[in-house]
Amino acid sequence: MPIYEYRCSSCGAQKDVMQKFSDEPLTKCPECGQETFSKQLSAAGFQLKGSGYYVTDFKNKPSQCETSPCATCPSAGAHS
Template identity: 75%
Template sequence: MPIYAYRCSACGHAKDVLQKLSDAPLTTCPACGAESFSKQVTAAGFQLKGSGWYATDFKGGGSTGAAAPSTPADGGDAAPKAEAASTSAPSTPCGGSCACH
């Protein structure tokens, strides 16, 4: 169950509350009884460590080998597909040489 941070805008009382996701948010301040008790936006309470996917794919915000576009270094099978597409021109008035097709 997540822990939510609440704060009263009337008296300033703050409290962390363990609640289910399905529980209704609290509105009554336990200190002053005012209906101004609301959830605060807080940072996550955990940090991922180690060498898992989160470190290799997302650490540093830049693109890595996993996020880079895949282009075969040895010619692979991507080149024949590109050639096959260019040799079979569609039967259109422009012959497939314009950007409309």
């Protein structure tokens, strides 16, 4: 379940709330009782680890042509 950050525009109270995607957004501030409690835009707090992610599998790696000469390259033998 995601954690949403809420803030009251009346009293400034802030609270993190764990909710399902299907739950209705909260509107009533738990501190002042006003209907000015709303979700805030915040950064995602996760990191991809393990195999199968960009850092290990999809990072731009030098091609074989860049690391050793090959006969199939248009500039065969002109590698630096």
